[in-house]
Amino acid sequence: MVEHRGWSRYIPYLVLSLGVAIVAFPVYLCFVGSTHPQDVIANGNMPITPGPLFFETYYKTLFVGSSGSTREPVSTMLLNSFIMASMIAIGKIAISIISAYSVVYFKFPFRMAAFWLIFVTLMLPVEVRIYPTYKIASDLHLLDSYAGLTIPLIASATATLFFRQFFLTIPDELVEASKLDGAGPLRFFWDTVLPLSRTNIAALFVILFIYGWNQYLWPILITTRDDMQTIVIGIKKMIVTADALTEWNVVLATAMLAMLPPVMVVILMQRWFVKGLVETEK
Amino acid sequence: MQKRAIFGGKTLPYLLLLPQLFVVGVFFYWPASQAVWQSFLLEDAFGLNTSFVWFENYKELFADAGYYRTMLTTGVFAIMVAGLSLSLALLLAVQADKSIHGAGVYKTLLIWPYAVAPAVAGVLWIFMFQPSLGVIAHAMRNFGIDWNPLLNGNDALLLVVMASTWKQISYNFLFFLAGLQSIPRAVIEAAAIDGASRTRRFWTIILPLLSPTVFFLVVVNIVYVFFDTFGIIDAMTQGGPSKATETLVYKVFFDGRLGGNLGSSAAQSVILMVMVVALTAVQFRFIERKVAY
Numbered sequence A: 001m002v003e004h005r006g007w008s009r010y011i012p013y014l015v016l017s018l019g020v021a022i023v024a025f026p027v028y029l030c031f032v033g034s035t036h037p038q039d040v041i042a043n044g045n046m047p048i049t050p051g052p053l054f055f056e057t058y059y060k061t062l063f064v065g066s067s068g069s070t071r072e073p074v075s076t077m078l079l080n081s082f083i084m085a086s087m088i089a090i091g092k093i094a095i096s097i098i099s100a101y102s103v104v105y106f107k108f109p110f111r112m113a114a115f116w117l118i119f120v121t122l123m124l125p126v127e128v129r130i131y132p133t134y135k136i137a138s139d140l141h142l143l144d145s146y147a148g149l150t151i152p153l154i155a156s157a158t159a160t161l162f163f164r165q166f167f168l169t170i171p172d173e174l175v176e177a178s179k180l181d182g183a184g185p186l187r188f189f190w191d192t193v194l195p196l197s198r199t200n201i202a203a204l205f206v207i208l209f210i211y212g213w214n215q216y217l218w219p220i221l222i223t224t225r226d227d228m229q230t231i232v233i234g235i236k237k238m239i240v241t242a243d244a245l246t247e248w249n250v251v252l253a254t255a256m257l258a259m260l261p262p263v264m265v266v267i268l269m270q271r272w273f274v275k276g277l278v279e280t281e282k
Numbered sequence B: 001m002q003k004r005a006i007f008g009g010k011t012l013p014y015l016l017l018l019p020q021l022f023v024v025g026v027f028f029y030w031p032a033s034q035a036v037w038q039s040f041l042l043e044d045a046f047g048l049n050t051s052f053v054w055f056e057n058y059k060e061l062f063a064d065a066g067y068y069r070t071m072l073t074t075g076v077f078a079i080m081v082a083g084l085s086l087s088l089a090l091l092l093a094v095q096a097d098k099s100i101h102g103a104g105v106y107k108t109l110l111i112w113p114y115a116v117a118p119a120v121a122g123v124l125w126i127f128m129f130q131p132s133l134g135v136i137a138h139a140m141r142n143f144g145i146d147w148n149p150l151l152n153g154n155d156a157l158l159l160v161v162m163a164s165t166w167k168q169i170s171y172n173f174l175f176f177l178a179g180l181q182s183i184p185r186a187v188i189e190a191a192a193i194d195g196a197s198r199t200r201r202f203w204t205i206i207l208p209l210l211s212p213t214v215f216f217l218v219v220v221n222i223v224y225v226f227f228d229t230f231g232i233i234d235a236m237t238q239g240g241p242s243k244a245t246e247t248l249v250y251k252v253f254f255d256g257r258l259g260g261n262l263g264s265s266a267a268q269s270v271i272l273m274v275m276v277v278a279l280t281a282v283q284f285r286f287i288e289r290k291v292a293y
Helices: A006-034 A036-043 A053-062 A074-105 A111-123 A126-139 A146-154 A158-169 A173-182 A185-195 A198-213 A216-220 A233-240 A246-267 A270-280 B014-039 B057-063 B065-097 B103-115 B118-129 B135-142 B151-179 B187-194 B198-228 B231-234 B248-259 B264-292
Strands: B042-045 B050-052
Touching: A006 A053, A006 A246, A006 B065, A006 B103, A006 B151, A036 A158, A036 A246, A036 B103, A053 A074, A053 A126, A053 A246, A074 A111, A074 A146, A074 A158, A074 A185, A074 A233, A074 A246, A074 B014, A111 A158, A111 A216, A111 B014, A111 B264, A126 A146, A126 A216, A126 B014, A126 B248, A146 A216, A146 B014, A158 A198, A158 A270, A173 A185, A185 A198, A185 B151, A198 A246, A198 A270, A198 B151, A198 B264, A216 B231, A233 B103, A233 B118, A246 A270, A246 B103, A246 B118, A246 B198, A270 B151, A270 B198, B014 B264, B042 B057, B042 B264, B057 B264, B065 B103, B065 B151, B065 B198, B065 B248, B118 B135, B118 B198, B118 B231, B151 B198, B187 B198, B198 B231, B198 B248, B198 B264, B231 B248
Parallel strands: none
Antiparallel strands: B042 B050
């Protein structure tokens, strides 16, 4: 920016490359581990270059499952994770966009009360009320169902606030013009608000998909059947067995597969990801 | 909510609110009030008899040295993760903000760990540092460093801190970079012309202008350590060895597991909720102040 002389202009490259290397190293090592045979990893002398078993390990992980137990193959878990993450993202966007539309564009008794009822949930994640929520979900027969896996995680205000902020920036002239054209509230929502919200919806979808995919505590409580497991809790269950029996190559391959979809989402949709992250402010 | 042009309608606004209010009511307000109610109850070992005991669960909790220890662990954990991840992220963001080639590539390569699930991050780090098979644990032993996170509480806490920091750097980095890019170049250049050195410019101009971002991130990082590190801890140490890595949320989970001590677990939940609400209130006052600028 101001001065660019001497060796000091290489400092940014050095620091950033070091940062990237440190950030990437754990994942690199995980990949290396997933390509070596189990006993090479277990005796603690794994080389730090990839081994020969890439295709075998990933095939086994995806379609057969680890041998020591009756675990499901990871492809089932991937599918569950995908369904859960999508349902959380879509569900939360759907209920939030209409409730935000209601509090911004209508005037009705108890409007502020409704807004505050939603707003209070902003920073209280499911973890703080975990057992009562579990009890209610089980009373409603939601254990081992996609509804039970997703709906309790939809109960929060972030998306509502995000849409509310955005709706407040839509010029009033648009509503007035629509009204002159004889459009009602639903017509205006469908023809004007929804198309204008496209990038916001995309940004929010990216953030919520990652949020859903990475859920841990709730899925561990709400699922008991192996075929309802998500990949993130599947990994954990593979390590629980006695240390020596852990099939580390399968565990590491599963970890790689668990990271791949959300990381790809961040990299490929970076613009929306950054927008969603910065504008929802968590 | 200061729209001039609004719609009338008697039932439509309520219909639009209904789905969210329903979900929030059933899965937020109902369980939250259940937690409060349960925190006043004492259940016998078989779950057959429950009695209303007023603040007994809270009294017991605050008389329990273990609870203070968990609070202390959580505090130390939060300070270490926030301190480490904020300073590393700031260092990287300052470098990435300079006019360099390939800034976008570096940015992409630094932000993806945000997408890694906490539990998976835990697996990655335990794999490197597991005493018997970890590559780095081996290297450390060759250097004569005594390292065993499975037995030594401090080692375990350090390991959990490292994994949590690794995951949080990307988030802090993004916000710092956005903050740095919003500082007008002219201010910094004026200082440079006045002869302020690079270091001086950073401490007297850049950092003060960045303080709203720092404050926001400190709160977010504390909340992150409180809740999102659950997966990291459960995958790596399960709160051990001998509770050295047990955070408040982990204790809520652990004490209430299999219907163990639901009353105490509920009381802990309530205390946690109060803490988070207080944090949110602090943050909100601050955001309002930021808007006033």
